[in-house]
Amino acid sequence: MTLSPAALLSELEPTAARLVERHLGSSKEWFPHELVPWGRGRDFEPGGTWCPEDADVGGAQLSEAARSALYVNLLTEDNLPYYFNDIDRVFATADTYRYWTRRWTAEEGRHSIAIRDYLTVSRAIDPWELERARMVQVTGAETPKPTSPQQGFCYLAIQELATRVSHLNTGKVLGDAVGYNVMARVAFDENLHFMFYRDMVGACLEVDPSATVIELYGVVRDFSMPGVGIPGFDRHAQIIARAGIYDIVSHHDRIVQPLVHNTWRIAELTGLDDEAEVARDKLLKQVDRLGRLARRTAERRGDKVEVLA
Ligand SMILES: [Fe+2]
Ligand SMILES: [Fe+2]
Numbered sequence: 001m002t003l004s005p006a007a008l009l010s011e012l013e014p015t016a017a018r019l020v021e022r023h024l025g026s027s028k029e030w031f032p033h034e035l036v037p038w039g040r041g042r043d044f045e046p047g048g049t050w051c052p053e054d055a056d057v058g059g060a061q062l063s064e065a066a067r068s069a070l071y072v073n074l075l076t077e078d079n080l081p082y083y084f085n086d087i088d089r090v091f092a093t094a095d096t097y098r099y100w101t102r103r104w105t106a107e108e109g110r111h112s113i114a115i116r117d118y119l120t121v122s123r124a125i126d127p128w129e130l131e132r133a134r135m136v137q138v139t140g141a142e143t144p145k146p147t148s149p150q151q152g153f154c155y156l157a158i159q160e161l162a163t164r165v166s167h168l169n170t171g172k173v174l175g176d177a178v179g180y181n182v183m184a185r186v187a188f189d190e191n192l193h194f195m196f197y198r199d200m201v202g203a204c205l206e207v208d209p210s211a212t213v214i215e216l217y218g219v220v221r222d223f224s225m226p227g228v229g230i231p232g233f234d235r236h237a238q239i240i241a242r243a244g245i246y247d248i249v250s251h252h253d254r255i256v257q258p259l260v261h262n263t264w265r266i267a268e269l270t271g272l273d274d275e276a277e278v279a280r281d282k283l284l285k286q287v288d289r290l291g292r293l294a295r296r297t298a299e300r301r302g303d304k305v306e307v308l309a
Pocket of ligand 2: 108160163189190193
């Protein structure tokens with residue numbers, strides 16, 4: 001039996017309420033301004049220029065990969081609050097969901113405040129280029145447009161875990177303890193977001209397994225990182241992947257494979273209808289394919305790249 005979106009969300013509302021309570025109990029209030037090394041800051045000349053030597057990241061030399069990761073990760077965070085419209089359209093059937101989406105949006109906004117303030121005072125990347133890119137990305141309205149609650153929950157679960165891994169690994173390659181603390185703090189929040197969406201997918205699999213498996217297959221097959229739409233995204237994504245900050249190996253080994261097999265146990269689901277059985281088969285093959293690609297990538301780069309987080 002496939003439930004309507006409204007019926008599914010109604011059925012899941014007590015679960016969502018419990019997960020919101022868990023989130024509020026696990027998250028601690030924090031302040032971006034307390035993490036930012038303001039003492040490193042100085043005025044910018046209007047119409048000025050930036051060069052890598054301007055950076056003050058605690059004495060470290062930033063790699064090109066670290067700069068690419070900071071650029072993509074911040075612009076991703078800048079854009080996340082603009083997901084609100086699409087998420088709210090799909091989920092906002094009850095106050096519980098409306099509250100969660102607003103709370104999530106506020107937390108994502110906090111992430112961009114923290115990372116931007118750190119980058120502005122440390123001059124780690126070009127602030128003029130960054131602001132122009134933010135305008136392009138947000139104006140371009142590149143946001144996921146889920147057509148069902150299950151599709152939204154599945155995408156957000158994968159996106160949050162991917163973002164967590166990416167932030168943490170970015171913090172590790174900075175070589176600056178202050179910068180690491182900013183990225184690790186943001187990554188901690190992403191984990192709490194991930195837990196909410198992960199468990200909403202789990203609840204969807206219990207209430208309406210066939211429709212959820214079909215949506216999950218589509219999300220895994222078509223997944224792209226939330227930074228799509230950022231100017232130069234493909235080039236930066238390649239640099240980030242070569243450095244092992246976020247690549248096919250992390251995507252398979254740390255995200256898709258454990259979620260599909262260990263968390264949601266897709267291979268063990270029973271009671272699927274015929275269409276969902278086909279989707280499950282394709283999903284499991286897709287995960288295997290990602291795994292083969294990941295192994296080939298890991299072998300090709302040998303020991304040259306340390307596998308992070
Ligand atoms: Fe975030
Ligand atoms: Fe998040």
